[in-house]
Amino acid sequence: MTTAKNRFIERLNLYEKLMRLDKPIGILLLLWPTLWALWLSSWGTPSWVVVWIFVLGTVLMRSAGCVINDVADRKFDPHVARTRERPLASGKVSVREALVLFLILVVCAFCLILPLRSWYIVGLSVVALFLAASYPFTKRFFAIPQAYLGVAFGFGIPMAYAAHLDMIPAAAWVLLLANVFWAMAYDTEYAMVDRADDLKIGIKTSAITFGRFDVVAVMFCYAMTFALIGWVGYQMRVRWAFYIGLGVAAAIAIYHYTLIREREPARCFNAFLHNNWVGASIFAGIVADFLLVRGVR
Numbered sequence: 001m002t003t004a005k006n007r008f009i010e011r012l013n014l015y016e017k018l019m020r021l022d023k024p025i026g027i028l029l030l031l032w033p034t035l036w037a038l039w040l041s042s043w044g045t046p047s048w049v050v051v052w053i054f055v056l057g058t059v060l061m062r063s064a065g066c067v068i069n070d071v072a073d074r075k076f077d078p079h080v081a082r083t084r085e086r087p088l089a090s091g092k093v094s095v096r097e098a099l100v101l102f103l104i105l106v107v108c109a110f111c112l113i114l115p116l117r118s119w120y121i122v123g124l125s126v127v128a129l130f131l132a133a134s135y136p137f138t139k140r141f142f143a144i145p146q147a148y149l150g151v152a153f154g155f156g157i158p159m160a161y162a163a164h165l166d167m168i169p170a171a172a173w174v175l176l177l178a179n180v181f182w183a184m185a186y187d188t189e190y191a192m193v194d195r196a197d198d199l200k201i202g203i204k205t206s207a208i209t210f211g212r213f214d215v216v217a218v219m220f221c222y223a224m225t226f227a228l229i230g231w232v233g234y235q236m237r238v239r240w241a242f243y244i245g246l247g248v249a250a251a252i253a254i255y256h257y258t259l260i261r262e263r264e265p266a267r268c269f270n271a272f273l274h275n276n277w278v279g280a281s282i283f284a285g286i287v288a289d290f291l292l293v294r295g296v297r
Helices: 002-018 025-041 048-072 095-116 119-138 145-154 156-165 170-193 195-201 206-235 240-260 265-293
Strands: none
Touching (some): 025 145, 025 156, 025 265, 156 170
């Protein structure tokens, strides 16, 4: 009995690692843009049922994305120092197990949106699933797969607007574009860590494509992110609290320059992790604008 229990716990631990639940940074990078959109689309008064559906859906879809990513990269990961011990790469979890887990996660995420009773949201969820499942394969042929990742990671934005407004206004697409630039910034920092290994195995990344202009490209992407989010705020006639949050995020991005300018892998990875605070600062500014300036209760 004890042996069977230990084996069960061991499998759960492997599935947890396969879904990257032990590394929540990916969940947070996926969650912050969704929260931005939920608050902006509702003018600071989101439906809490919708919020919880999107939060749980974010966790499930990010987990599913990690699983299918490892299935797609199972022949590459053993050759990369940072990924060779992942459950699939090390042979501790089979491809069949991973695909079953992926299907379970996707079905659970789909069931979450059914209470919204919107075929519009259902259609958008199909697009979101396609983006999440196809992203890992873009690294074979797309010079900047990080841009595709930005669309996949940001598709909660138009879904959030649709959930509250039953339509997707122009502001949602601008916010999605901002997320594309943000993803290009933070995932290029991430790709700078593995550049040497990626060159050996032939995977395409923005860090390789940008070459010696990688640091400049990262900072340009940050600038575009903040400019586009600022435009959305301007169109909504936001005030000082929103811009303070955006300013703090910009200050963090400037700090990232000091981390990545020498291209040291460990410092580049720290910059990537630090993007949680970029997203959090922007969200704090949005919430503060509605609570402090506009008096939303």
